[in-house]
Amino acid sequence: MTGRFPESVDVAVVGSGPCGAAYIRVLSERRPDLRLATFEVGPLLADPPGLHVKNIADPAAREHAQRRSQGPGTAAADGRLARPGTYLLESGHTEPGGDGLPNAAMSSNVGGMGAHWTAACPRPGDSERIDFLPGLDELLDEAERLLGVDAHAFDDAPFAAEVRKRLADALDTDRPPERRVRPMPLAVHRAPDGAVTWSGSDVVYGDVSRANARHTLFPEALVTRVLVEKGRATGVRVKDMRTGTEHTVLAAHVVVAADALRTPQLLWASGIRPAALGRCLNDQPQLVYAVRLRDVTASDGDSDGVGLARHSGVSWVPYTDAEPFHGQVMQLDASPVPLADDDVPAPGSIVGLGWFCAKDVRAEDRVEFDADRVDGYGMPAMRIHYSLTARDHATLTAARAAVRRAAHALGDPLDPEPRLVALGASLHYQGTVRMGPTDDGTSVCAPTGEVWGVRALHVAGNGVIPTPTACNPTLTSVALAVAGARHVADSTRQEGK
Template sequence: MDSYTAQTGETLRSVAYRMRLDIQKLLSLNPHIPNPDTYIAGQTVNLVRMIHIPIAAPQPPETDLKQWIPLTSLEEMSQTEYDVLIVGAGAGGPAVLWRLCQQWGLNGKRIGIVERGDLLIPTHSMNIPTLNASRKRDFYKNISYPLGKSQPEYPGASQVFALGGKTLFWSTASPRMHPADFNEWPISYEELTPYYNIAERVMNISKGYTQDSTITTMMLEILRGSGFPEITELPTAIDLTATKFGQVHSNALFSSIAFLGSALNQRPFDLAVNARAVQILSENGNATGLRVMSPDKKSYVIKAKTIVVSASTWETPRLLLSSGIPGKAIGHYLMNHSKIVATVKIDRSYFPEVLGTLFIWKPRTLIEPYQMILYGPDLERYLWYPVFENKEVLKEFDIGIETLGVVEPQFENYIALNHASVDAYGVPDIQVRFSYSEKDKAIIGKMLQATNHMVASLLGTIGAKNRQPELSFYVPGEDYHEMGSYRMGNDPSTSATNPYGRIHGISNLYVADNSVIPYSGAANPTLTTVALAIRTTDHIIHQLSK
């Protein structure tokens, strides 16, 4: 009660006595009653001091932000000349953006990035509470573009047109390429090592995801004693830091959206989605800008001093070929990994109650040009799953084995334009030519032997009885590791860019995606693509500082 209306016969002193209040305090709260012994019937007695504070009005928004990342219209971008303009937001493009923002800070230079797709999800799909492994798989299949349906020689190909691209769905497997792979590169392993270090740090890559897991520990022991001494925990791009002290770590599995978030908190940049790049504009050996189209087919020209194309192994040569950029090697030397997949049924009784997670890796060696990845339990079902999903107690469970082999670069494997068929924006569709060489087939034979050896080792120790393993060879493209169609090198007759990703013959046009990788190796390519993109960015920064 903040106040009281005095009754007949009451004084301020009697009110204080009855309510057990200090009379001096009551006098200070009621300066309109100077005498504590005067009758005050009908007067208001203040019991609590009134504190007068300003009324807080609802605060209006400071910007017109209506989505989870600030966007810039193509009309506005067409009125700006950018110091660097990036085309594509898969793995490479956002890595370039992040490095520019980190190195430049608030120096006044203008950075723009355009993405063909729309905003899909703001993080890796497995960071989303409503998706588990099976829903994530269906989600990917339903939103991706099935390029392979029109490519009989590369039927497994698919594309994701969205901010973040395939990094929204990738496995997070992040091994480095073997030093021996760099014998076929124009740069050495030692030259790329500092950029591997940077990429691993910013992507939170470690072997900690399955470390000390019961199933991982037991499987490593079994396989190391069965002829696979190199096998170890798989490096993965997963943030294992706990959320505390106000710092939120909700994006456990890495996607390139994390690059965008880090860049955004270092300096402003302009981003447009649903922006279809249709032509690189060039004049006298220099790129001058980019022609893009909106979904309503309105055309815009964005000017830039330097352009970095990171549109993917498929879309980068498509854009540059349709723009008339010259080069004998453009679109050629397409590679993927050959891939054998086995599924082995494991007897749960061999393991203690707490099973844990399996994600281990046998790297390639000098004499074994393939890597092997084991994952489970129950394939991807419990490799990662939402915390509130009920984990079924299994009597048996499946372990997946993926064996990825080196595929040599061949000029005869290529992406070309099909001028008889164009998309809605007038850009010619692509046509893929691909086949495995005799050397590739020999490696596939070795992969099969190694896979069968590993399967036999598991069946002979912890395998479920009377269960036959499943073994299959994936069609080209199903591994999603396409690369090489805009390969780097020193010779313009056998490469499309120089060792820094700069396109031969054009001083300010670069490529930073899987397509620049000149030799496939056996390792998953995303880490290497990011490391190369950061290296390319440092070169661009140096060139622009002259």
Template sequence: MWRAVGQRSFSKRILWTVNRSLAYYKDISSPKTLSADVCIIGSGPIGSAFARELSDLSKKKQKDLKIIMIDAGAQLSPRPGEHLKNAFVYQRDYNSFTGLIASHLIDLSVPTDNSPVVTLDPSAFSVDLTKHKYKGFVRNNQNPMQNPFKNVDGAAAAYNVGGMAVHWTCAIPRQNNELEQSNLISLNQWKKLYDRAEEFFKLDKTGHVFSDSIRNAVVMKEIRQRFHDRGVRELPLAVQLNADDHTQVIWSGSDTVLGDELINDPTNNFQILPQHLCVELVGGGTNNSTITSARCRDLTKSPDTTDGYVNVEAKHFIVAAGAVLTPQLLWKSNIRPMALGKHLCEQPKTFCQIVLKERFIKQLRKHKFPGLTDEMNKKISEHEYDHPHDPIPIPFTDKAPQVNIPVTKDYPWHCQIHRDAFKYGAVPENVDDRIIVDLRWFGLIEPRPENLVKFEPDKFDMHGMPQPTFEFELTPDDARNAHKMMSDMVDAAVVLGGFLPGSEPRFMNIGSSLHITGTVRMGKDEDTRGEHSVVNTYGQVREMKNLWLGGNGVIDKGTACNPTLSSVALAIRSSRRIAKEMKIHEEEEDN
């Protein structure tokens, strides 16, 4: 609403603003109020982990615990936060899932383009946005303050119940305990927290899910032979076999983390409010060190009415809205530790797609590829019998490869060799998906306070919240490692086949990994003023009694591997501290 007055005179603008503000406070001065023990803002896997752990701990003590979860997005499936790739059509065609992912990701900061459209019909409306009169007007997350050379231009948010977990890859590796894991927590405790987090996700520990995959066997053998000293393994995944059809799998989503018991809770002590945007955390108590309520806008109703807002009162508040939207809400609520938004870390990423070598296909057809089981060769024979004109001897139901080369000191990047759907990487319709393999390498960089996200006081995103602006650059060392990483990926690619035209090796936009960390990082207890960290090791915001943060933004070190499992582990640790303060948990984990 503030941008709409950019063309008015200064005096008219002031008058309009005062009148609009008076109307605003008159209309929402007595909104609907809900009460809970815990209010969780964000329904992705991290927010869901908080709800699950707190609920389980309360049940052990036979205590009722009322939890209200808030999300600005709609619920897309009957089960809240279910992985959408579980649908049959996407199981058979990953390619078609690419468009769905793209449709659910909203870019966070888009530099404005003021260049004229010289080919526009002269009779059509056009405007020079560089003129002072119009300079402040932007829409759709365009950001005139964003330097395109310092943008994290792949950064995006998912506004839906379940967050990114409705379309993620489900990769959940543990961080390398020397290079990536925070040393603020002991190795022994990390192990316990990881064990619990893997339970939430239903990690495939048996290795049975992809054990019958012909393509997985081919890729695994060739990569292990070439990189024999780098611990090549199956990519750790949050996935299960479909018990009724072993050619399909069940990908874990936020609903998996919540668990059936919480989703189907007959006491109604767990409630999700979809399409409710938390616009402010309201403080109270001594020095405003206690949050009393979360002011939320019901996006399905007019903001100019009392029904358009809901206040959620609670004893404890948890914000797990992502590495950018979490600090955005704190900034909007005037909770601004010095480290807020700083130490932003994101992975340089390389990507390519290859077409499997002809030699492999010929070996499969002749049942001479070394290492294939009798059952795999039997499936090839059956497929050829049923489809004698198919030039590719790989069953249509064969599962995609899932191979991982973990990060090491000598090779500081995390490697995934698989076939999956991202916002990018769809193959042409006339290319058979069975012979395509994706390679994605994720680089490790160290966090620096100069890399940050800040928030504009007079520019707003599509929800009317302060517009994020990024300032991010790689150091010369980061750039050199990224170059080596590209060389390493190409080395792996040529082992497997030739590059798919249009998907030759390239660097992806910074932020396209969707693995931003560090923006609300945890730190040592002595950092009480928040100069170097936003939260302590339990996720508690500095100088705030009942405000806790979760998510990738809490991670305090650079990470090459997928950070979700580590963020859930930290959420479990935070939950236990919250439960201890609520007197529903007694044992304190060792540090």
């Protein structure tokens, strides 16, 4: 699947994360005759391309893959700490007068953040849903197929059923049946022997993409510009990161699926600057808490760092309009905080609670780009303007109360209060190239993902999501990518390609 650059293709895809992979998968299934190319700024980590790093059995090899994903950024000596496989913004993450996103992070590697994510795939509900998008549920079904989602991978985990029962007793009273506590749908595969592997972009690509001789993946290839003529995308300008040389690749259609920060960056660098570009930046303020389960017996579950231990499971407390946050409760192999020397808990008896809050979406929260400064790739430097509003603080207050209820139902909290994680740490950035029903200046693209005013240019990824979601966004963004890929497949057919 690797090689160097052609002179022209039918569809050029920028980014090899789950959404870029979804475009290639759908086009490989629907239009196997098209010439497809994917350009990824980062390196190829493993075989198959896009493999989740947690599936790399050797710990040293896994750590090496994570380090190679960390781009030109920093691990930060200023108190910020990037997660393995990601890198932080060097500067511009917190502008004067705002809260900023100090932990805003990215990954540069084949598979994108899909090589490092936690694989949670909840469906959006209530106001999280995109009400103007036809056929959303069918698109979510298709996204589950591409990601290999399983809602029952850990139904037999020793503590999982008890955790869900305790959560349900404390939280489900006023919830509609479809938004009650349940197992978290996860993009994982469980083998007959119980071994668990994580879905990365490799699963989304699937065998059909890997067998498609008309698709080529180009690692270490930085797209610096989308070419536009007479209101239509005509190709991309690509820098070969191995040699430093630049090349023009013509394309009948271009898809930018970088991430919610670098997709608007590339459009801005290309002179494509609709009013909504970079605006409505939406992180998910996150509260975390740790609890020792009450009255549980020891489990013999174990983990080698590749999959989840047998006693582990993930429970989901869905978002509702009445409680605009969602929770996930993950059983941990060890306490995330120090325990007393004489306190040795049963394996798996410490659970972590993470509550994600829906952001008060505002145009003022935005990522801007600097014409006079560049980042480590030579692209326009980012400046993030972002603040929590009074409404956000009210949501956090309500979420803290919900987390406390959940924690005390489960057992004994290990900290006095839930902790607000540094902003940006969710890695769930959205809204910067948001979808809208009409070209009214408040959105960047149509429901098909096509950028307003630039034919044959599509955007994809979490940045397309227009709603104030609290649930993990990957399933939704892949569903939107499916819609966009179908539109490209239909458009190329109408154009006679």
